[in-house]
Amino acid sequence: MNIRKLPLKNIILQKKRTAGLIIILIVLTASMFGGSIFIRSLNNGLDSLNQRLGSDIILLPKDAESEVDLKNLLLQGTPGYFYMDKSILNELENIEGIDKISPQYFLVSANADCCSVKVQIIGFDEKTDFTIKPWLHESYDRELSDNEIIVGSSLSTRVGHKLKLYGVEFLVVGKLEKTGTGLDTAVYTTGDTVKNLIKAAEDKGISILSKQNPDDVISSVYINVKKGYDIDNIVSDINLGIDGVKAVRSKTMMTSTADRLKTISFLISILIVTIWVFAALILIAAFYMITGERKREFAVLRVIGYSKKALGRLILTESVILGAAGSVIGIVITGTAMYSFNILINSKLDLPYLVPNAISTAVYVLITFISVTFLGAVSGMISALRAVSVDTGKILRE
């Protein structure tokens, strides 16, 4: 019999009471931890998408659908294919203030044997590329040879492995960092390999593929502006000067998404705060009521010689242990759920979603743990003050 063990014994042996309190604490923890990880993942996703767009301006064919298609490709991974004449690249040369230009060619998505989802095939120009290779998981300074590809992070294949598309094997030579967007399921390769792919599809009798040759057409152009030039001016220069194309600022393209994300983050924040306030009040009330129920127990402890301080400490210790245990259980449950349903959340959500890395997650774990434990301590403190403020003699008479 060690008096230090009394708080623990009280927690372990009063199972129903403990279970009730732990449930409230788990709700608190889950709302705080899960909610903030969710918001952070959305913001992460958008940040990474903006970075990954990697250019100041994106040039698309001037038809109604192309911008929507590109957005769907980015946000949901649904395939997009639209084309414009390659000669546009020459016209761009005449526009002042342009620093870098790199075209891409989109091909209808194919069913790869690796994956349950369709993959978008993107042909890119290795010589001018500045938006894809910087995101390789391990840097890769060779040029892509025939039938070599780079894959998005969600494809379940590895560097050095082969991927079969339309019956032809392609060697994976690089894998990109995760973006939390539709780009994660894309396959990137050179124009020559794209031609091989088209041929392979035709050999298999699949003719829905574009008849458009990557030698003649492109789908989009990524443009970086020289320092000192205004991006918006160049966007309008292009739109006025070149027929059949539409230039959009990469940032502008994502503003509606960013706005939606802000609204969602705001709503979730309100939800978290609401749950928190209610759960915190319920927790404090629960502790308070339990103290009322335990007043005779506390009076007996005073009778046998517990000082007010010792009694207060006992109550506080119990509440801190409960708070800590509840938050740890809550964090484990929420964390496991969020990280194991990560892919599901990602696919059900038409927003970029990128869970924070280990260090940021650890920070959230710590903040949640401290807050919930602190709230436990506060509830305990209130109960302790109540418990020591009554006259022991009055309770014994009851």
Next chain:
Amino acid sequence: MVINGKGIAVSYTKNAGKKINSKSYALKPVDIKIVPGEVSFILGRSGSGKTTLLSVLAGLLKPSEGTVLYDAFDIYKEKDDDFSLFRNKNIGFIPQGQSLIQTLTVRENILLQARLSDSGSDKSKKADELINALGLLDRADYFPKELSGGEIRRCAIARALINDPKVIFADEPTGDLDDDNTEIVFDLLRQKAKEGCAVVIVTHEESAIRFADAVYRMDAGSLKLSA
């Protein structure tokens, strides 16, 4: 240790209907002196103020008037920390009704009082002696909810005796006990007085008066020493 209650009284205001707040006394002003080596009995009807008096004397209920001295030591002027430690070591208090900690076994309940001020001396042997003396040997590892009313009572008595207190307050210690056990408890308390303890017992057992050195009677808050 001599306990001197001087002019102690407990009053409370009862909200009787609207606006009429009448002051009532649970304990009317009284002087009482408890001396070592004696067993004092307090008898009286239910609601007459016996528990109130005992609580005041034990330092558990601050009286609205008067002082309680343990020798020269004014207990209600002491710091809570100091007096709590004093109470733990020197006062054995057996409360009326159920008074065990539900999450501790019989033995642990008894030892809790000892461990609170443990000065290195191991009280396990002493606990076993008391467990034996009060016939709780086969109940030592039971939790309170597994005990009968009488067993709970006896456990509370053992707990009050574990630190060899100088003063014992027992509020109806034999309320739930059969004749044999009642005899055992009174013998034990009598024995404690013989060893130099000041013992105060609240009881309904008129027949037990033969154990008493002094008998007080309580009636509606006033205390009288009966001959």
